Amino acid sequence: xxxxINNLHAQIEDNEILKGLNLEIGPGEVHAIMGPNGSGKSTLxxxxxxxxxxxxxxxxxxxxxxxxxxxxxxxRAKEGLFLAFQYPVEIPGVSNINFLRAAxxxxxxxxxxxxxxxxxxxxxxxxxxxxxxxxxxxxNRSVNExxxxxxxxxxxxxxxxxxxxxLAVLDETDSGLDIDALRIVANGVNAMKDGKRSFIVxxxxxxxxxxxxxxxxxxxxxxxxxxxxxxxxxxxxxEKGYDWxxxxxx
Amino acid sequence: MxxxxxxxxxxxxxxxxxxxxxxxPVLGAMSTLRRSEARAALDSIPLPHSxxxxxxxxxxxxxxxxxxxxxxxxxxxxxxxxxxxGLDCYHLVFVNGHYSPTLSDNLTLETGLEVCPMSxxxxxxxxxxxxxxxxxxxxxxxxxxxxxxAYWTDGLLIKVDxxxxxxxxxxxxxxxxxxxxxxxxxxVLVAEKSSKVKVIQSFSxxxxxxxxxxxxxxxxxxxxxxxxxxxxxxxxxxxTIAREDVRQESNSTFHINTITASGGFVRNxxxxxxDGENCMTNLYAxxxxxxxxxxxxxxxxxxxxxxxxxxxAYKGIVYDQATGVFNGKVFVRQDAQKTNAFQQNANxxxxxxxxxxxxxxxxxxxxxxxxxxxxTTGQFDEEAVFYLKARGISDKNARQMLVQAFVGDVxxxxxxxxxxxxxxxxxx
Numbered sequence: 157x158x159x160x161i162n163n164l165h166a167q168i169e170d171n172e173i174l175k176g177l178n179l180e181i182g183p184g185e186v187h188a189i190m191g192p193n194g195s196g197k198s199t200l201x202x203x204x205x206x207x208x209x210x211x212x213x214x215x216x217x218x219x220x221x222x223x224x225x226x227x228x229x230x231x232r233a234k235e236g237l238f239l240a241f242q243y244p245v246e247i248p249g250v251s252n253i254n255f256l257r258a259a260x261x262x263x264x265x266x267x268x269x270x271x272x273x274x275x276x277x278x279x280x281x282x283x284x285x286x287x288x289x290x291x292x293x294x295x296n297r298s299v300n301e302x303x304x305x306x307x308x309x310x311x312x313x314x315x316x317x318x319x320x321x322x323l324a325v326l327d328e329t330d331s332g333l334d335i336d337a338l339r340i341v342a343n344g345v346n347a348m349k350d351g352k353r354s355f356i357v358x359x360x361x362x363x364x365x366x367x368x369x370x371x372x373x374x375x376x377x378x379x380x381x382x383x384x385x386x387x388x389x390x391x392x393x394x395e396k397g398y399d400w401x402x403x404x405x406x
Numbered sequence: 407m408x409x410x411x412x413x414x415x416x417x418x419x420x421x422x423x424x425x426x427x428x429x430x431p432v433l434g435a436m437s438t439l440r441r442s443e444a445r446a447a448l449d450s451i452p453l454p455h456s457x458x459x460x461x462x463x464x465x466x467x468x469x470x471x472x473x474x475x476x477x478x479x480x481x482x483x484x485x486x487x488x489x490x491x492g493l494d495c496y497h498l499v500f501v502n503g504h505y506s507p508t509l510s511d512n513l514t515l516e517t518g519l520e521v522c523p524m525s526x527x528x529x530x531x532x533x534x535x536x537x538x539x540x541x542x543x544x545x546x547x548x549x550x551x552x553x554x555x556a557y558w559t560d561g562l563l564i565k566v567d568x569x570x571x572x573x574x575x576x577x578x579x580x581x582x583x584x585x586x587x588x589x590x591x592x593x594v595l596v597a598e599k600s601s602k603v604k605v606i607q608s609f610s611x612x613x614x615x616x617x618x619x620x621x622x623x624x625x626x627x628x629x630x631x632x633x634x635x636x637x638x639x640x641x642x643x644x645x646t647i648a649r650e651d652v653r654q655e656s657n658s659t660f661h662i663n664t665i666t667a668s669g670g671f672v673r674n675x676x677x678x679x680x681d682g683e684n685c686m687t688n689l690y691a692x693x694x695x696x697x698x699x700x701x702x703x704x705x706x707x708x709x710x711x712x713x714x715x716x717x718x719a720y721k722g723i724v725y726d727q728a729t730g731v732f733n734g735k736v737f738v739r740q741d742a743q744k745t746n747a748f749q750q751n752a753n754x755x756x757x758x759x760x761x762x763x764x765x766x767x768x769x770x771x772x773x774x775x776x777x778x779x780x781x782t783t784g785q786f787d788e789e790a791v792f793y794l795k796a797r798g799i800s801d802k803n804a805r806q807m808l809v810q811a812f813v814g815d816v817x818x819x820x821x822x823x824x825x826x827x828x829x830x831x832x833x834x
Contacts, residue, residue: 205796209788233798245793249811258807259797266798298811299793315797 157183157220157236157322157354164215165379166203173199175379176215181323184351188365188390189358191376192398197358198242200376201327204356205239206232220322233259234266236322240312240329247299252311253281255299256318263319284317288344306337313344324348325356330364342367362394375401414453421470422448425557425588428476431525434536444555451549460548463731463763464702468671469550469645474588474617476503476559485509488579488608493823495575495606496521502582503559503589509579518570518601524561524592535563538594538623546677546706550647554621558592561620564605568598568627575604575635575821582644585614593622597630597658606824608637609669615643623651626658628682633661635824639831640669642697649675656682656711663819666693666701667831676705680714680742687716692813694832695728702731709742712772718749721813723834724760735767736777743772749779754786754812809834 159181166174173196181187191197203210204217206229217224224232247255261271272280285295288310300308309329316324326345330338345355345368357368365373365387373389374381375398383389383401393401426445432438453470454461483501498521499509505523513521522531539555547555566572582589597603609618618640626632632652640646646669654660666672672695678687693701707716722730732751753762766779786805794804810817813832817825 205792207792207796209792228801229792229795230798230800230804233796239796241793241796245787245789247787247790247793247808247811249814250794250807255794255797255799255807258803259794259799262800262803263798319797 157181157352158218159323159354160218162216162218164203164217165213166199166210167213168199168210172213173210173379174203177376177380179374179381181354181356183354184349185372186349186355186357186368186370188370188373189356189376190360190373190390190393195376196379197376198327201239201242201325201356201358204232204325205229205237230262233319233321234263238316238319238321238324240309240316240324240326242327242329242331244300244308244312246301246303248301250299252295252297252299256281256315259319280318285314287317287347288313289340290314305332306334309333309337309341310344313341317344317348321353323354323356325358327358328360329357330359330361338364339367362390365390377402417470418448418453420473424474425476428557428559430557430559431527433524433527433532433539436536436540440540441556444552447552448549448556451552454549460704460733463729464673464700469617469647472586472615472617475584475586476557476588476590483509483581483583485579485581488581488610490577490606490823490827492826493575493577493821495577497577497579498562499579500560500581500589500591502584502587503591505560515576516573518567519572519603520563520565521576522563524563524594525559527563531563534565535594538596538625539592547649548675550619550673551621551649551675554590554592554619554647554649558590558621561592561594563594564603565596566598566601566603566630569600570598571602572604575606577606577608580607580609580618580620581611582616582618583612584616587613588617589619591618591620593620595622595624595632597624597626597632599627600629601627602631604633604635606635606637609640609646611640611644615645616640617645619647621649621651624653624660626652626654626660628655629657630655631659634663635820636662636664636674637667637824637828637831638665638669638672639667640672642668642670642699644669645671647673650677652676652678654678654680654682654685654687657684658682659686661688661819662690663816664689664691664693664703665828665831666691666695667828668694668696668833669699669701671700673702674704676703677708678706679708679710680716681710683711683713685711685714687714688819689716689718689720690816690819691720692722692816692832693720693730694723694725694834695730696725696833698727700729700731703733705734706737707735707747708737708739709745709747710739711741712743712745714742715746716748719816720751721816722751722753722762723756723809723812724753724762725756727757727759728761730762732762732764732781733767734765734779735769736779738768738770738772738775738777740771743774745772745775745777747775747777751781752812753783754809755783756786806834
């Protein structure tokens with residue numbers, strides 16, 4: 157998997173949020189994106205996943221040789237991009253399992269593969285829900301309905317494990333999690349590292365990066381990446397905050 | 407002003423003329439009297455117009471201004487697609503307003519169940535039906551309900567004996583074909599004490615424009631349980647006026663599911679009088695008009711006695727330039743203490759040109775009751791669509807999944823076979 161973001165500009169309702177963002181991600185790499193509130197972190201995640209609410213005005217995103225921005229959101233998922241939502245949506249009446257089954261069927265069909273059997277599917281559900289210690293009962297409930305904050309986030313990672321993406325974008329998956337839930341989520345992510353799958357981990361806090369160790373740490377400010385370093389940069393940010401960087405840029 | 411009235415009554419005369427010169431089944435002296443009384447009511451009631459509360463959003467011009475043919479004969483009519491696959495039930499079929507013996511099951515169905523086409527009722531049966539029709543004079547009947555009383559040509563008398571549970575659902579199939587073809591049905595359903603029965607009514611049409619007017623009177627005696635599934639699936643040329651008049655005695659249960667999958671113009675009036683203690687009343691509906699279709703549901707639940715519960719959930723998905731109307735009224739009379747009455751109307755508008763008019767009403771005269779009503783009309787939850795798409799589900803499938811989930815709790819009320827049948831009719 158290779159992702160190349162070049163000079164990406166995006167806006168929502170005439171309000172430009174991404175202002176020329178550049179980022180390259182290679183196979184098996186874990187990139188952390190940090191930055192203060194309003195810097196554009198979640199916008200980046202939404203734009204990559206294909207949320208129509210955001211308009212890309214300039215720039216390009218190359219995803220394994222294909223133009224990502226030309227694809228509809230579902231096609232991006234079919235091509236192997238996964239977004240773990242910061243705020244997973246509750247969908248009453250749609251069962252977690254049925255919707256995942258439908259998603260996997262569509263993805264397999266897209267790749268010309270046979271449908272997965274009910275038996276294999278259920279075995280997979282069992283295995284992957286164990287990975288994030290998600291109660292089997294939750295898998296049968298309506299999507300995220302009545303889930304606690306931690307359960308929602310674990311459900312995101314469970315879905316990621318089920319869909320087996322090439323690139324996973326985790327949008328503030330750690331927010332609102334206590335330390336136990338954080339550990340469970342991180343273990344789930346780490347179990348999916350295979351040297352090929354890549355991750356973009358968006359977070360406010362260095363805490364998560366103790367568990368999911370990044371290869372690169374980027375600081376996003378005012379719609380651009382203003383600094384890139386290794387995991388020690390996250391520690392430095394934790395200690396000093398973002399202001400010194402902002403001043404450096406100015 | 408006088409001139410306007412002239413034009414209106416002229417219009418009405420033209421609308422009624424084809425129906426006036428028909429032969430109608432005669433049950434007994436009272437039915438003849440009732441027909442003439444209803445005919446007189448038609449003279450005195452003005453045509454519906456938008457200044458009347460009950461017709462505010464529903465234009466009846468297409469119905470009034472057409473010249474209807476009430477005696478359209480149909481020979482070979484296909485009704486197999488109206489049958490519910492996998493469901494073991496009795497079939498009774500009406501074509502163009504008349505009972506079809508060749509398409510129906512033998513009328514001797516099972517012990518304790520009497521089924522007779524109204525056009526064939528004689529002797530005791532005729533007197534029995536006559537008495538019930540006469541008894542059920544309803545004050546809030548509108549013009550087209552009186553129309554039904556004046557001009558019905560056929561229907562079913564269904565009588566379930568006391569302490570009898572009918573093993574299979576009774577499926578009444580209404581098919582109207584031809585151009586400007588009208589069918590007028592009167593059904594009488596009597597569930598005697600501690601009996602149980604389920605009736606499925608389905609409606610479909612073919613050919614040119616059609617007009618179905620169906621009125622069902624249901625008598626739910628003490629401790630009886632009656633379920634009606636009403637499946638409306640007419641084309642854009644179909645006009646339907648349907649009414650259920652229901653009277654419940656103590657400890658009885660009445661449950662109706664109204665599924666309006668399609669139909670150019672559909673007006674449903676549901677009037678339930680709960681006249682006994684400890685009754686349960688359930689009204690569920692799903693409707694999904696498309697194109698320029700209109701679905702208008704008017705319901706009245708009248709709680710007269712104490713310790714009763716009613717649940718009402720009407721859910722609509724309105725597409726294109728279609729219109730939905732909901733007017734649900736719940737009365738809780740002074741003696742109806744400890745009533746639990748819940749009413750919900752929820753709608754999704756699928757386009758900027760779709761219209762929904764919703765009016766929930768509660769009138770409470772008792773002081774120790776639990777009642778709630780709510781109405782929501784909104785657009786599609788685009789965040790939910792995006793969430794599903796982000797998992798690899800196409801836009802079309804994501805929307806279909808969400809629509810099905812939205813009406814899911816209504817469809818859950820149906821038996822599996824009926825649900826599957828309805829699923830194939832709904833055009834999500």
